[in-house]
Amino acid sequence: xxxxxxxxxxxxxxxxxxxxxxxxxxxxxxxxxxxxxxxxxxxxxxxxxxxxxxxxxxxxxxxxxxxxxxxxxxxxxxxxxxxxxxxxxxxxxxxxxxxxxxxxxxxxxxxxxxxxxxxxxxxxxxxxxxxxxxxxxxxxxxxxxxxxxxxxxxxxxxxxxxxxxxxxxxxxxxxxxxxxxxxxxxxxxxxxxxxxxxxxxxxxxxxxxxxxxxxxxxxxxxxxxxxxxxxxxxxxxxxxxxxxxxxxxxxxxxxxxxxxxxxxxxxxxxxxxxxxxxxxxxxxxxxxxxxxxxxxxxxxxxxxxxxxxxxxxxxx
Amino acid sequence: xxxxxxxxxxxxxxxxxxxxxxxxxxxxxxxxxxxxxxxxxxxxxxxxxxxxxxxxxxxxxxxxxxxxxxxxxxxxxxxxxxxxxxxxxxxxxxxxxxxxxxxxxxxxxxxxxxxxxxxxxxxxxxxxxxxxxxxxxxxxxxxxxxxxxxxxxxxxxxxxxxxxxxxxxxxxxxxxxxxxxxxxxxxxxxxxxxxxxxxxxxxxxxxxxxxxxxxxxxxxxxxxxxxxxxxxxxxxxxxxxxxxxxxxxxxxxxxxxxxxxxxxxxxxxxxxxxxxxxxxxxxxxxxxxxxxxxxxxxxxxxxxxxxxxxxxxxxxxxxxxxxx
Numbered sequence: 001x002x003x004x005x006x007x008x009x010x011x012x013x014x015x016x017x018x019x020x021x022x023x024x025x026x027x028x029x030x031x032x033x034x035x036x037x038x039x040x041x042x043x044x045x046x047x048x049x050x051x052x053x054x055x056x057x058x059x060x061x062x063x064x065x066x067x068x069x070x071x072x073x074x075x076x077x078x079x080x081x082x083x084x085x086x087x088x089x090x091x092x093x094x095x096x097x098x099x100x101x102x103x104x105x106x107x108x109x110x111x112x113x114x115x116x117x118x119x120x121x122x123x124x125x126x127x128x129x130x131x132x133x134x135x136x137x138x139x140x141x142x143x144x145x146x147x148x149x150x151x152x153x154x155x156x157x158x159x160x161x162x163x164x165x166x167x168x169x170x171x172x173x174x175x176x177x178x179x180x181x182x183x184x185x186x187x188x189x190x191x192x193x194x195x196x197x198x199x200x201x202x203x204x205x206x207x208x209x210x211x212x213x214x215x216x217x218x219x220x221x222x223x224x225x226x227x228x229x230x231x232x233x234x235x236x237x238x239x240x241x242x243x244x245x246x247x248x249x250x251x252x253x254x255x256x257x258x259x260x261x262x263x264x265x266x267x268x269x270x271x272x273x274x275x276x277x278x279x280x281x282x283x284x285x286x287x288x289x290x291x292x293x294x295x296x297x298x299x300x301x302x303x304x305x306x307x308x309x310x311x312x313x314x315x316x
Numbered sequence: 317x318x319x320x321x322x323x324x325x326x327x328x329x330x331x332x333x334x335x336x337x338x339x340x341x342x343x344x345x346x347x348x349x350x351x352x353x354x355x356x357x358x359x360x361x362x363x364x365x366x367x368x369x370x371x372x373x374x375x376x377x378x379x380x381x382x383x384x385x386x387x388x389x390x391x392x393x394x395x396x397x398x399x400x401x402x403x404x405x406x407x408x409x410x411x412x413x414x415x416x417x418x419x420x421x422x423x424x425x426x427x428x429x430x431x432x433x434x435x436x437x438x439x440x441x442x443x444x445x446x447x448x449x450x451x452x453x454x455x456x457x458x459x460x461x462x463x464x465x466x467x468x469x470x471x472x473x474x475x476x477x478x479x480x481x482x483x484x485x486x487x488x489x490x491x492x493x494x495x496x497x498x499x500x501x502x503x504x505x506x507x508x509x510x511x512x513x514x515x516x517x518x519x520x521x522x523x524x525x526x527x528x529x530x531x532x533x534x535x536x537x538x539x540x541x542x543x544x545x546x547x548x549x550x551x552x553x554x555x556x557x558x559x560x561x562x563x564x565x566x567x568x569x570x571x572x573x574x575x576x577x578x579x580x581x582x583x584x585x586x587x588x589x590x591x592x593x594x595x596x597x598x599x600x601x602x603x604x605x606x607x608x609x610x611x612x613x614x615x616x617x618x619x620x621x622x623x624x625x626x627x628x629x630x631x632x633x634x635x636x637x638x639x640x
Contacts, residue, residue: 132622
């Protein structure tokens with residue numbers, strides 16, 4: 001129902017100031033309040049810690065662009081991480097474990113996609129249901145305990161460097177480039193934009209809307225499986241509650257980055273900035289010794305401000 | 317006025333369908349009861365039956381407010397976190413002032429204020445309800461954990477505890493509260509102008525607006541009522557377990573959503589009843605209670621609830637597609 005004027009006023013250019021201002025304000029506030037913030041070591045730390053979130057926020061952007069949502073992505077990340085840990089401990093093969101984590105992500109992504117596209121169940125309720133399923137499976141497999149004894153070969157993926165650059169940053173940068181290429185330089189990307197903006201046109205053009213939606217959710221699941229490798233390496237263990245709430249940070253990053261929930265207007269670079277903004281907020285609050293639970297409330301406030309701006313834009 | 321006739325016809329059609337659906341659901345209740353009676357010796361004991369009723373009452377109180385929200389094609393995912401914050405604040409007030417009455421007012425008031433905030437996010441800022449209330453859920457959890465700082469508040473006056481663990485004529489007190497709100501909720505939804513306007517908003521918001529329904533104000537009311545019911549439920553829990561902790565409501569949202577959907581309220585708005593939600597709450601409680609009795613690992617509960625939600629919505633979408 002959006003008219004031509006609406007989409008013009010929400011061009012990516014019009015959003016640059018929003019995310020950028022948020023980021024600059026956050027950096028200025030924390031730079032002045034905590035002396036440890038603006039050091040090279042801490043900035044590298046923020047970027048490294050943001051990599052897992054970016055791996056989730058990238059597919060979340062694509063999914064939200066199709067007027068969808070994936071609430072299960074944090075729980076799928078958790079379950080993938082547990083399967084990865086259990087597999088590597090029992091078989092000793094990191095490759096096999098990584099493939100197992102990807103397979104878990106693939107299964108959940110495919111399940112989400114089929115429920116949304118074929119069974120016509122609204123995305124937020126589909127993924128709320130699969131969130132419960134993934135969380136239940138995580139608890140069942142681990143009996144509520146941490147899985148420890150990960151070999152150093154896995155841990156190295158988080159702590160290692162290539163040419164002085166931390167390995168997780170290289171992985172996340174590759175993931176960003178791949179998503180960017182998919183979204184802006186392939187037919188898949190064009191169809192994703194159409195899925196959110198004008199689904200009927202896609203149908204009339206003879207494209208399988210169902211197939212497209214399934215692929216979008218499979219992408220989300222696979223990225224969660226991939227991120228499980230980084231999370232397991234970072235924690236050097238797997239825990240049934242480790243990724244709970246990560247979907248909230250991911251959705252927050254996408255919203256702060258200026259992707260709209262209703263008209264399918266997405267902006268991938270905005271998501272990257274949004275992820276860094278959430279990372280800066282968490283890091284700064286950590287330095288100020290604010291408890292993690294309160295950080296969540298601050299991120300929520302950040303989202304409301306971002307959505308408020310989004311709401312103002314759509315009214316123009 | 318000329319549009320009134322088909323509207324009435326549709327209402328009659330829906331009524332008969334509702335009756336049939338209630339019948340199927342009661343059949344499901346009977347079936348679950350038979351299965352549990354066969355496989356568990358404990359199920360048919362008076363103690364367990366009263367326990368099931370008490371848990372149904374609690375789930376119904378949360379789900380009844382949620383039913384109104386879902387009737388408008390919205391969703392309130394913050395009720396579990398709302399219960400936690402309302403319970404903790406009410407507990408503090410009772411501890412500090414010694415007055416259960418002030419505690420009750422705090423619990424319901426806090427719940428209603430949170431609902432009001434949800435309503436404003438949804439109407440004034442036009443944020444999709446599932447996103448607004450999902451964000452609210454995490455923010456409330458954050459505030460509650462910060463406020464409690466890992467502490468537990470326990471030990472309340474006997475008069476207050478009676479609300480959750482007391483009996484009247486052999487029936488637990490929460491059951492009376494449930495019956496009271498079943499009557500109020502049913503009358504409000506079916507027999508008042510505001511109630512009918514809520515159905516109209518869910519069925520077709522544009523048509524409702526054009527017919528002069530103050531859509532925004534009704535939506536804010538609906539979210540505030542859902543919040544107030546969560547506040548009330550928090551008091552029942554507080555009175556029952558006699559202590560308040562930060563994680564008190566964590567596992568309650570998904571079962572409440574499941575109860576509403578299993579009770580036949582459509583996620584797409586405009587159809588469903590508060591009575592249906594009572595049956596839904598009973599089915600959910602029987603399933604979860606049954607899993608406890610059969611000594612199934614409690615880790616299965618979120619998984620089973622998730623599957624029930626998906627099944628209920630799938631049946632809903634199928635019924636709608638056949639209806640079209």
